[in-house]
Amino acid sequence: MTDTSIQTDPAAAPPKAMAISDEVAIDIQGMNKWYGAFHVLRDINLTVYRGERIVICGPSGSGKSTLIRCINALEEHQQGAITVDGTRLSSDLKNIDKIRSEVGMCFQHFNLFPHLTILENCTLAPIWVRKTPKKEAEATAMHFLEKVKIPEQADKYPGQLSGGQQQRVAIARSLCMRPKIMLFDEPTSALDPEMIKEVLDTMIALAEDGMTMLCVTHEMGFARKVANRVIFMDQGQIVEQNEPEPFFNDPQSDRTKLFLSQILGH
Amino acid sequence: MSTASKSSARIKPFVRHDPLPAKAPPMAQSGIARWLRENLFSSPGNTVMTLVAGYALVWLAMQIGPWLLNGVWSADSIRDCREQLEGATGGCFAVIAERWPQLLFGNYPSEHYGRAGIAFIMLFVALAPLLFIELPRKMLWFTGLFPFIAYWLIWGGSLWVSVMALAGLVAGAMVYKRLEWRSAAGALAAGIVTAFVFWMFLSGPLVAGLSAVVPLQLAPVESGEIGGFMINFILGTTCIALSLPLGIALALGRQSNLPIIKGICVLFIEFIRGVPLITLLFVASVMLAYFLPPGTNFDLILRVIIMITLFAAAYMAEAIRGGLAALPKGQYEAANSLGLDYWQSMRLIILPQALKISIPSIVNIAIGLFKDTTLVSIISMFDMLGMIKGPILSSTDWFGVYWELYAFAGLLFFVFTYGISQYSQYLERKLATDHR
Numbered sequence: 001m002t003d004t005s006i007q008t009d010p011a012a013a014p015p016k017a018m019a020i021s022d023e024v025a026i027d028i029q030g031m032n033k034w035y036g037a038f039h040v041l042r043d044i045n046l047t048v049y050r051g052e053r054i055v056i057c058g059p060s061g062s063g064k065s066t067l068i069r070c071i072n073a074l075e076e077h078q079q080g081a082i083t084v085d086g087t088r089l090s091s092d093l094k095n096i097d098k099i100r101s102e103v104g105m106c107f108q109h110f111n112l113f114p115h116l117t118i119l120e121n122c123t124l125a126p127i128w129v130r131k132t133p134k135k136e137a138e139a140t141a142m143h144f145l146e147k148v149k150i151p152e153q154a155d156k157y158p159g160q161l162s163g164g165q166q167q168r169v170a171i172a173r174s175l176c177m178r179p180k181i182m183l184f185d186e187p188t189s190a191l192d193p194e195m196i197k198e199v200l201d202t203m204i205a206l207a208e209d210g211m212t213m214l215c216v217t218h219e220m221g222f223a224r225k226v227a228n229r230v231i232f233m234d235q236g237q238i239v240e241q242n243e244p245e246p247f248f249n250d251p252q253s254d255r256t257k258l259f260l261s262q263i264l265g266h
Numbered sequence: 267m268s269t270a271s272k273s274s275a276r277i278k279p280f281v282r283h284d285p286l287p288a289k290a291p292p293m294a295q296s297g298i299a300r301w302l303r304e305n306l307f308s309s310p311g312n313t314v315m316t317l318v319a320g321y322a323l324v325w326l327a328m329q330i331g332p333w334l335l336n337g338v339w340s341a342d343s344i345r346d347c348r349e350q351l352e353g354a355t356g357g358c359f360a361v362i363a364e365r366w367p368q369l370l371f372g373n374y375p376s377e378h379y380g381r382a383g384i385a386f387i388m389l390f391v392a393l394a395p396l397l398f399i400e401l402p403r404k405m406l407w408f409t410g411l412f413p414f415i416a417y418w419l420i421w422g423g424s425l426w427v428s429v430m431a432l433a434g435l436v437a438g439a440m441v442y443k444r445l446e447w448r449s450a451a452g453a454l455a456a457g458i459v460t461a462f463v464f465w466m467f468l469s470g471p472l473v474a475g476l477s478a479v480v481p482l483q484l485a486p487v488e489s490g491e492i493g494g495f496m497i498n499f500i501l502g503t504t505c506i507a508l509s510l511p512l513g514i515a516l517a518l519g520r521q522s523n524l525p526i527i528k529g530i531c532v533l534f535i536e537f538i539r540g541v542p543l544i545t546l547l548f549v550a551s552v553m554l555a556y557f558l559p560p561g562t563n564f565d566l567i568l569r570v571i572i573m574i575t576l577f578a579a580a581y582m583a584e585a586i587r588g589g590l591a592a593l594p595k596g597q598y599e600a601a602n603s604l605g606l607d608y609w610q611s612m613r614l615i616i617l618p619q620a621l622k623i624s625i626p627s628i629v630n631i632a633i634g635l636f637k638d639t640t641l642v643s644i645i646s647m648f649d650m651l652g653m654i655k656g657p658i659l660s661s662t663d664w665f666g667v668y669w670e671l672y673a674f675a676g677l678l679f680f681v682f683t684y685g686i687s688q689y690s691q692y693l694e695r696k697l698a699t700d701h702r
Contacts, residue, residue, distance in 0.1 A: 113601075124615075125604035
């Protein structure tokens with residue numbers, strides 16, 4: 001359903017296997033969230049199928065980060081239901097830990113653990129959460145560090161790496177848990193322009209491997225190239241969602257038009 | 267047109283084709299004369315300051331120098347000292363030479379000094395793997411056993427008392443391990459109850475029975491006989507070792523989402539911090555006896571250890587809370603998002619970093635605590651200061667030898683506190699992985 005729209009973009013190389021199954025990965029029904037009296041997320045309904053690559057954009061304060069942070073319970077929602085990979089999110093800590101171990105997350109500021117080496121950053125969760133033997137966890141970590149193209153940094157500390165390298169380590173760290181879904185919270189916003197590409201390339205490779213991804217980002221080139229769906233949020237609501245091509249070329253809502261004219265205008 | 271030509275006249279187009287090679291930095295200028303000029307005599311004001319400070323240093327050295335150099339090291343009494351000095355300035359260090367056993371050990375039986383000495387040396391072996399991560403981790407087994415061995419060596423009596431104390435802990439730990447998978451908090455409570463039940467009901471008869479079969483007996487020493495620097499050292503090391511984990515627990519409790527736990531921790535910290543240590547020590551020495559059933563033999567040293575530990579733990583908790591608050595929220599979120607549970611994220615991610623941030627404040631508290639152990643002289647325990655004030659200064663031989671004794675006490679404390687401070691700086695350098 002998305003192939004045609006992506007291929008109309010001449011700049012984008014045709015993606016490899018980016019099949020989307022009918023299986024539901026995340027299901028959000030009637031979700032509402034407040035910060036005190038402030039209504040941050042208003043009646044969010046969103047169904048994500050396995051293999052989907054969704055880009056969420058919108059002005060700052062529109063609730064896009066809060067939305068994806070609700071999916072792995074970093075933020076608590078007050079109303080509605082979130083079901084991740086068949087597990088209903090509740091206040092039960094066991095459920096939350098289970099969902100978190102299935103959902104990887106990358107943050108704007110990487111949030112690597114500065115007191116551990118790159119390799120230890122990657123093996124920590126597999127060893128303690130998945131109870132993987134250390135040797136095996138290290139092999140997996142090296143595999144993913146090679147995938148993000150920095151195996152030679154394994155014994156360094158995060159503080160010795162550039163921002164782009166740190167973000168790629170953060171991606172590798174998440175992948176070491178073999179997550180079924182990856183959440184990206186503005187992964188390139190804190191990076192120098194020269195480093196953005198290396199992180200985006202890693203994310204594209206991940207998409208080509210068929211990972212279910214939800215990305216909050218302002219990288220519209222990435223959205224056009226990789227996403228099969230773009231969601232525009234404003235004031236805590238989903239204002240518009242569509243496939244990338246019609247979304248960018250023919251936005252329906254005035255708010256979307258204004259937003260796109262402002263970020264694509266120069 | 268004219269503006270364009272003007273600006274193009276100012277901006278010269280430039281392109282670099284061959285990159286500049288990196289050069290070695292310029293040689294540092296050195297020489298004593300240069301150093302003196304830059305650091306001591308760079309301005310008239312600076313020169314005056316240097317001269318004044320220099321004069322003060324020389325004056326101080328001239329005052330203390332003769333006192334140290336002319337010092338008398340062997341004499342029977344202060345009168346003997348004065349006769350030997352014949353009116354010249356000089357310290358009467360003979361008091362230290364004659365009374366060092368009392369200063370260091372109090373009234374500890376002299377034939378058992380060796381036991382205390384062995385415990386002292388073993389302490390450093392036990393501390394080594396905690397202080398230096400490079401040492402083999404197997405040494406931690408000895409660290410775990412050390413408190414029990416040290417207790418036996420210092421207080422004497424049957425080794426089985428120590429063994430049973432340890433056995434109670436092991437039993438508690440086993441219960442905890444068994445139940446851990448259900449709920450960590452419940453397992454902890456069950457473990458503690460098990461240990462106490464073991465100590466209350468089982469260990470007494472077992473000690474009696476086993477001692478009858480295999481004695482393993484050392485000559486017992488009463489708590490009242492332990493004194494001098496030894497008691498400061500026992501109190502200092504024990505209370506630092508116990509207050510750190512308690513402080514961590516209180517700091518985490520204060521951050522807890524559970525209102526009851528948080529309330530208890532806040533109440534405890536605020537109460538203990540609001541009360542002078544002396545008051546707590548008086549409670550330990552006098553008041554506690556009212557609350558305990560009559561006839562209970564609750565050792566005074568143990569009571570003092572509990573009070574100082576509680577006192578220090580409240581301060582440790584606040585120091586560690588500072589470290590916890592200094593960590594970016596992202597660290598908690600990253601740990602959570604990887605699926606680590608609360609205890610895992612605390613132990614593996616949060617505490618290692620928070621403790622590293624808190625090292626200076628923790629060491630500050632540890633040094634303060636070590637020196638504060640001399641306050642026990644006020645509740646008439648004969649620690650080092652109690653020994654000086656009491657038996658030594660009130661003896662007819664050494665009445666009036668204040669400077670030498672207090673200087674010696676000061677020096678001894680300084681050696682250990684300076685050691686602690688140097689170690690903490692080493693640790694900070696070693697743990698600096700952020701490469702800022």
